[in-house]
Amino acid sequence: MMPLNMAKNSTWLCSFLLVPLLAFAGAPADTGGGRYTSVPASPDGIGKVYMGREIAKVMSFYGASWLDRPERAEEERPEHVLAALDLKPGMAVADVGAGSGYYASRIAKHVGKRGVVYAVDVQPEMIDILKLQMKQRGVTNVKPILGTATDPRLPQGALDLALLVDVYHELEYPYEMLAAVVRALKPGGRVVFVEFRGDDPQVPIKALHTMTEAQVRKEAAVLPLEWVKTVGGLPWQHLIVFRKR
Numbered sequence: 030m031m032p033l034n035m036a037k038n039s040t041w042l043c044s045f046l047l048v049p050l051l052a053f054a055g056a057p058a059d060t061g062g063g064r065y066t067s068v069p070a071s072p073d074g075i076g077k078v079y080m081g082r083e084i085a086k087v088m089s090f091y092g093a094s095w096l097d098r099p100e101r102a103e104e105e106r107p108e109h110v111l112a113a114l115d116l117k118p119g120m121a122v123a124d125v126g127a128g129s130g131y132y133a134s135r136i137a138k139h140v141g142k143r144g145v146v147y148a149v150d151v152q153p154e155m156i157d158i159l160k161l162q163m164k165q166r167g168v169t170n171v172k173p174i175l176g177t178a179t180d181p182r183l184p185q186g187a188l189d190l191a192l193l194v195d196v197y198h199e200l201e202y203p204y205e206m207l208a209a210v211v212r213a214l215k216p217g218g219r220v221v222f223v224e225f226r227g228d229d230p231q232v233p234i235k236a237l238h239t240m241t242e243a244q245v246r247k248e249a250a251v252l253p254l255e256w257v258k259t260v261g262g263l264p265w266q267h268l269i270v271f272r273k274r
Contacts, residue, residue: 085237090154126196179205183213
């Protein structure tokens with residue numbers, strides 16, 4: 030996710046200047062079965078198009094502190110997101126693109142000690158940051174997982190819910206990653222996308238770091254997922270829920 034006015038946050042700016050030096054861990058050759066096309070990269074993209082949209086650059090671990098900024102509570106209303114997830118004690122949940130664990134730690138409280146949160150990220154440095162955060166917060170039911178560009182390395186058929194917050198638009202291999210997430214869901218399990226609204230001019234986020242509901246539903250439709258609902262009421266984002274068929 031990239032704010033329009035990056036000068037307000039030097040850490041955020043630094044992270045995106047350093048992004049070209051980083052790549053998804055273990056990225057395979059881009060065969061993709063013809064799913065992807067190459068274009069000249071835009072300033073915020075990687076020059077790779079999937080289903081009509083250019084994939085955005087990934088946020089590097091250098092911007093991890095921005096993920097835990099105090100303003101995030103007001104800008105994203107995480108309590109509303111968590112309420113919409115209908116979390117229950119004992120659930121198995123994946124936070125895909127977990128970053129520093131902002132959502133993973135909060136989900137962990139809702140699922141309780143009988144539940145588990147698989148916190149997936151592709152940067153080893155971000156996993157280290159997440160582990161430190163969980164240790165400092167005394168969270169014991171979050172399991173960090175170092176994924177790859179095509180595989181979140183989640184246990185198959187084990188999840189009640191998979192959550193992707195402001196990350197799907199940055200996945201280098203969105204089809205492969207989402208397919209792997211779907212395989213990890215139990216029958217009837219849910220996958221939830223939280224993305225900055227791409228059709229709202231009031232959202233102060235650069236275009237490639239937003240998605241419209243129509244685009245999310247278009248990309249989910251190629252996998253065995255059925256749309257359940259779209260939740261509004263968030264300041265800048267929409268929350269889109271699908272269920273595994």
